[in-house]
Amino acid sequence: MIIKEITIQNFRSYYGLNTIKFKDGLVIVIGDNGDGKTTFFEALEWLFDTTKQNNDPRLISEKKVAETPEFGFEILKVSMTFDHDGEKIVEKSFQFSKNAENEILVSNFQFKGFINEGSERTPIHGGTLLDRCFEAAIRKYCLFKGEENLNVFNNPEALNYLIDTFSNISQFDPFYTGDDENPGFLEYAEEQARKALEKDLRSDKQNSQQEAILSSNLSRLRKKQHEVRLQLKTHRDNANIYSAKLSEIENSKDVSDLLKNINERINSLTENKSKIESRINEDYSIRLLDETWILCGFSKVIAEFQNKVSNFSKQKRILEKEELKAEGKKELIKEIAEGIIPLSPNVPDKISMEEMIADQFCKVCGREAKAGTEAYNFMVNKLSELTKSQMPEGKKVTPKLFPNNYLKELEQKSSFLDFEVQDINNYNEIITSTIEFNSARKNDVLELQNKINIEEENKRKLLASNDGLTEEQLQNAYVNLTNWWNFKNSAEKQIVLLEKEEKELQFEIEKSQADYNNLAKNSVASTSSLIHQTIDKIKKAFKNAKEKNTNDFLILLEEKANRYLEKLNIDGFFGVIRIIKSNDGTTAKIELKDKNDVSIYSPNQALKTTMYMSVLFAVSDLTGLKRDNDYPLIFDAPTSSFSPQKESDFFKIISNINKQCIIFTKSFLTESGMLDSNKIEAQNCTIYRIEKQKPFDNLDLSTIQTKITLIKD
Amino acid sequence: MSNNDKMLKLVLSDSELMTKFKIDVKSIESVEDALKDENPTVVVIAKILRNINDSKGKTNFKEVYNEIYNYLNKNLI
Numbered sequence: 001m002i003i004k005e006i007t008i009q010n011f012r013s014y015y016g017l018n019t020i021k022f023k024d025g026l027v028i029v030i031g032d033n034g035d036g037k038t039t040f041f042e043a044l045e046w047l048f049d050t051t052k053q054n055n056d057p058r059l060i061s062e063k064k065v066a067e068t069p070e071f072g073f074e075i076l077k078v079s080m081t082f083d084h085d086g087e088k089i090v091e092k093s094f095q096f097s098k099n100a101e102n103e104i105l106v107s108n109f110q111f112k113g114f115i116n117e118g119s120e121r122t123p124i125h126g127g128t129l130l131d132r133c134f135e136a137a138i139r140k141y142c143l144f145k146g147e148e149n150l151n152v153f154n155n156p157e158a159l160n161y162l163i164d165t166f167s168n169i170s171q172f173d174p175f176y177t178g179d180d181e182n183p184g185f186l187e188y189a190e191e192q193a194r195k196a197l198e199k200d201l202r203s204d205k206q207n208s209q210q211e212a213i214l215s216s217n218l219s220r221l222r223k224k225q226h227e228v229r230l231q232l233k234t235h236r237d238n239a240n241i242y243s244a245k246l247s248e249i250e251n252s253k254d255v256s257d258l259l260k261n262i263n264e265r266i267n268s269l270t271e272n273k274s275k276i277e278s279r280i281n282e283d284y285s286i287r288l289l290d291e292t293w294i295l296c297g298f299s300k301v302i303a304e305f306q307n308k309v310s311n312f313s314k315q316k317r318i319l320e321k322e323e324l325k326a327e328g329k330k331e332l333i334k335e336i337a338e339g340i341i342p343l344s345p346n347v348p349d350k351i352s353m354e355e356m357i358a359d360q361f362c363k364v365c366g367r368e369a370k371a372g373t374e375a376y377n378f379m380v381n382k383l384s385e386l387t388k389s390q391m392p393e394g395k396k397v398t399p400k401l402f403p404n405n406y407l408k409e410l411e412q413k414s415s416f417l418d419f420e421v422q423d424i425n426n427y428n429e430i431i432t433s434t435i436e437f438n439s440a441r442k443n444d445v446l447e448l449q450n451k452i453n454i455e456e457e458n459k460r461k462l463l464a465s466n467d468g469l470t471e472e473q474l475q476n477a478y479v480n481l482t483n484w485w486n487f488k489n490s491a492e493k494q495i496v497l498l499e500k501e502e503k504e505l506q507f508e509i510e511k512s513q514a515d516y517n518n519l520a521k522n523s524v525a526s527t528s529s530l531i532h533q534t535i536d537k538i539k540k541a542f543k544n545a546k547e548k549n550t551n552d553f554l555i556l557l558e559e560k561a562n563r564y565l566e567k568l569n570i571d572g573f574f575g576v577i578r579i580i581k582s583n584d585g586t587t588a589k590i591e592l593k594d595k596n597d598v599s600i601y602s603p604n605q606a607l608k609t610t611m612y613m614s615v616l617f618a619v620s621d622l623t624g625l626k627r628d629n630d631y632p633l634i635f636d637a638p639t640s641s642f643s644p645q646k647e648s649d650f651f652k653i654i655s656n657i658n659k660q661c662i663i664f665t666k667s668f669l670t671e672s673g674m675l676d677s678n679k680i681e682a683q684n685c686t687i688y689r690i691e692k693q694k695p696f697d698n699l700d701l702s703t704i705q706t707k708i709t710l711i712k713d
Numbered sequence: 714m715s716n717n718d719k720m721l722k723l724v725l726s727d728s729e730l731m732t733k734f735k736i737d738v739k740s741i742e743s744v745e746d747a748l749k750d751e752n753p754t755v756v757v758i759a760k761i762l763r764n765i766n767d768s769k770g771k772t773n774f775k776e777v778y779n780e781i782y783n784y785l786n787k788n789l790i
Contacts, residue, residue: 169719169720170716171716172720174765175761175765185778189774189781192778192782196782531786534753535757537729537734537754538754540730541724541725541729541730544727545726548723
């Protein structure tokens with residue numbers, strides 16, 4: 001079967017009609033995280049599901065939903081054209097519409113199939129056609145999501161299915177199962193023949209005593225063997241359960257370790273962040289609020305106030321000085337005018353002065369001083385000054401230049417505010433340093449948050465590459481590792497002991513049965529003894545044939561898988577794949593060993609992936625061999641753990657394998673999300689790019705649309 | 714060659730069975746061949762392969778068992 005074309009219409013991010021054409025061989029579909037790789041894969045899973053009618057409205061493209069008018073009809077459809085003994089088409093679809101309440105209504109689910117024969121197209125139910133050409137069980141071995149789900153033998157039913165489907169001979173179980181609880185025909189027939197023999201021998205009176213002893217012994221041994229087998233089954237089941245759990249951990253142990261380390265780093269970073277956050281105190285209201293608070297600018301107001309007071313004070317002093325100067329000048333002018341040193345006010349005395357004024361004659365200088373003359377006025381003034389100087393002090397009235405104390409009050413206020421300014425400046429300093437401190441801590445917190453974001457992103461990537469296990473499972477798995485290991489070891493020890501016991505019991509049963517048969521030889525039960533022995537031998541032959549068929553199949557699978565392993569690991573160590581059957585033959589596990597049969601524990605993930613993929617290619621080869629028809633293998637992100645070079649080589653090798661292989665990957669993209677043209681050039685296969693149509697709103701799903709571009713044909 | 718034919722060949726090639734019942738596996742290519750064989754063990758195996766039908770369950774087991782028991786009863790000695 002070769003897929004020729006897949007069309008996806010209005011399925012989630014695949015808005016409108018999207019078609020990819022496929023050729024035989026390798027097809028690579030490149031897409032970054034969230035670009036639609038997994039959605040494409042899920043569209044195929046939806047198409048391939050023939051068990052139920054799934055018309056979940058959540059499958060519909062949000063962009064199409066947003067565009068659909070009220071009462072308008074649209075369609076969601078996924079179809080595949082493939083070649084399988086001629087061209088065939090399967091097509092699954094349903095209609096959707098919007099009602100007046102803006103609710104999405106789905107209807108008209110259809111699953112159609114068509115067989116193209118020349119110009120004629122024969123319709124057939126899609127599910128029937130798909131199951132006929134691409135059986136559900138085979139589909140399980142075609143679609144693989146992630147790197148951790150490639151081990152086919154993780155499914156306990158896988159070995160039986162693979163043997164039944166692809167081994168040389170299928171359907172042994174109706175004849176022989178090896179299961180006491182659910183026997184095949186030969187187990188049933190042997191028991192019936194034995195019962196017939198016992199019945200016949202019991203009826204022989206001659207040997208009745210011996211028969212009773214042997215029969216009782218055989219019955220006891222068989223009962224004991226049955227009990228041992230039941231215990232064995234329980235312990236094998238337990239060993240399988242814990243082996244599977246441990247195998248899951250083995251697959252995810254590296255992931256668990258990484259996850260544990262990431263979580264520890266996240267916890268430590270978060271703790272540091274909390275500590276730093278607790279040191280940030282932004283309750284500025286009790287201090288000085290923030291830089292916008294009025295008091296922060298108050299020192300300027302006070303400075304202006306003090307400056308003004310100082311100016312007033314200065315002006316006052318200037319005015320006072322000027323007044324003093326004016327007084328002094330008057331005195332000086334007078335002195336200069338008189339050219340003499342004035343006498344004391346009381347020289348001559350008051351009586352002499354009054355006499356000289358009355359006589360209009362200056363008896364000091366001996367000249368006449370008539371009333372109205374300068375000399376006369378001088379004498380009057382002199383007397384007036386003398387009179388003034390002789391008056392009591394309190395009675396002097398001197399007019400003041402600044403009679404009020406306003407400026408003094410202002411100066412006192414200014415001086416008082418000096419103390420307050422100091423406090424306010426202190427507050428300012430506290431606030432500034434607090435803001436600086438908080439700002440620095442906020443930067444620290446931001447830096448830590450960035451680191452946490454990086455770790456969270458790493459965690460998401462890690463979990464995204466491990467679809468099989470949730471974070472909780474991974475963490476629980478890590479915690480439970482020791483317990484599971486102990487349970488498994490304990491079960492395996494018990495199995496060894498019980499298997500030995502079962503073998504010994506079987507030997508004793510066979511010996512006792514031989515004695516029983518000998519007893520029957522010459523009796524009436526001789527024929528039934530022969531019949532029983534014949535049927536018993538046939539049963540054992542079927543048992544051996546079943547085991548040989550399984551072993552042959554596993555050897556063939558191993559051979560083919562090892563050929564692929566060698567191809568996929570050209571330049572590195574790769575070892576030898578061994579597919580080891582469990583003791584009860586119902587399950588198998590894949591192991592990597594070296595040529596000396598030494599187990600390689602915990603091979604690196606890339607080697608593990610190529611090992612599991614080699615087995616898948618081998619299974620696919622067997623489908624071609626047994627069914628005359630090969631099937632495509634579709635992988636979503638199978639090479640996450642590969643180095644770029646290893647991955648590039650890997651794709652080159654796959655493109656040369658004669659097998660249709662569709663791989664969704666984010667390889668070939670640079671860190672900035674651009675296509676790496678050199679890597680693409682190096683590949684010899686069809687390459688598509690899927691990406692989100694730009695522009696889009698990263699908060700609005702209804703703007704998301706996946707665009708498909710053919711990069712290389 | 715059908716699945717039953719392949720199974721027959723593999724079962725008949727069991728060394729213990731071949732020795733015990735003197736089976737010549739080379740002359741037997743199919744269940745149809747085996748049904749016509751002179752060796753009753755070979756015929757019984759062929760009858761089992763032809764008649765066991767998994768879908769019929771235990772009723773079918775009883776019928777087939779009775780058939781082979783009676784056949785062996787008549788032909789073993």
